[in-house]
Amino acid sequence: MSAQLKPVPAFGAKFPDLTCDVKAAVSEAEWQARVELAACYRLMPLFGMSDLVYNHITAKVPHDGTGGGGERFLINPYGYMYEEITASSLITIDVAGNVLFNPHREYGINRAGYVIHSAVHAALPEVGCVIHTHSRAGMAVSALKCGLLPLTQTAMRFGNVTYHDYEGPAIDLDEQARLVRDLGGAEVMILRNHGLLAVGPNVAQAFNSMYWFEMACRAQVDAMACNTELHLPPAAVAEKTFHQYQPQVRRPFGLMEWPAMLRYLDRRDPSYRE
Secondary structure, three states: OHHHOOOOOOOOOOOOOOOOOHHHHOOHHHHHHHHHHHHHHHHHHHOOOOEOOEOEEEEEOOOOOOOOOOOEEEEOOOOOOHHHOOOOOOEEEEOOOOEEEOOOOOOOOOHHHHHHHHHHHHHOOOOOEEEEEOOHHHHHHHOOOOOOOOOOHHHHOOOOOEEEOOOOOOOOHHHHHHHHHHHOOOOEEEEOOOEEEEEEOOHHHHHHHHHHHHHHHHHHHHHHHOOOOOOOOOHHHHHHHHHHOOOOOOOOOOOOOHHHHHHHHHHHOHHHHO
16 A cells, blocks of 8 residues: 555645646535535534644545545635635545645645545545544654543543554654554554544534544543542443443434534535535
8 A cells, every 4th residue: 555655745845737626526425525524624613623724524425426525525725724624625635645636726735634544545446434633632642652542421432542652743654554454453543652533424523523532532631630639430430421421322413413513504604515
């Protein structure tokens, strides 16, 4: 996988003028994916999970019956804040690093975002969305040797948290294999001394996982800051709770909540749909 991946243009790279009516230029399936992903970008700063113009959320372009889609994904233009992202501003690339469609002349993509996200999309076809954050609480927990503790019900939802050791800024293609290996089949991973990663079959479920992953980290940081002995539930209770949160036991978390998230955005600023 890694040996065939190509370098991608850096920030500021010049592209042909593809400025156009993006909705008319892409398939219906891709446009819907763009709207969903733009919504996710807009939600992140509202819940305190953005980092200036950095970090990334990617979504796979679904098959539209024309033979394309599964090998393409959408990513943010490097230089936009999350609150600026719209359906039309997203860039379509493939897992080999080729920019397939970019409505901009001035913005490229971030290599680190490409390296992390393309690794997951290429190796795990069942993953439809990948979210990476540098939130304050996420970075704090990533620096703790203990990692995420089962201190709260929210944390116990993630009984299969995995970890990836820090290797420096994620710009080396040979790190991709180790990222995928360490993620395994988990829905969330802590990038040590770095931040958080969440994946899901679609945008709705990935956002839900990252939201609760973030809340679990915040609760742990708050509890540890109290400088008193922590109370951990018995391991059997943590395992039972994790089991009860599995989608086959209850429901896939995120699907029921997503329409409410879109209404939340539409009440504030529906321009993400443009």
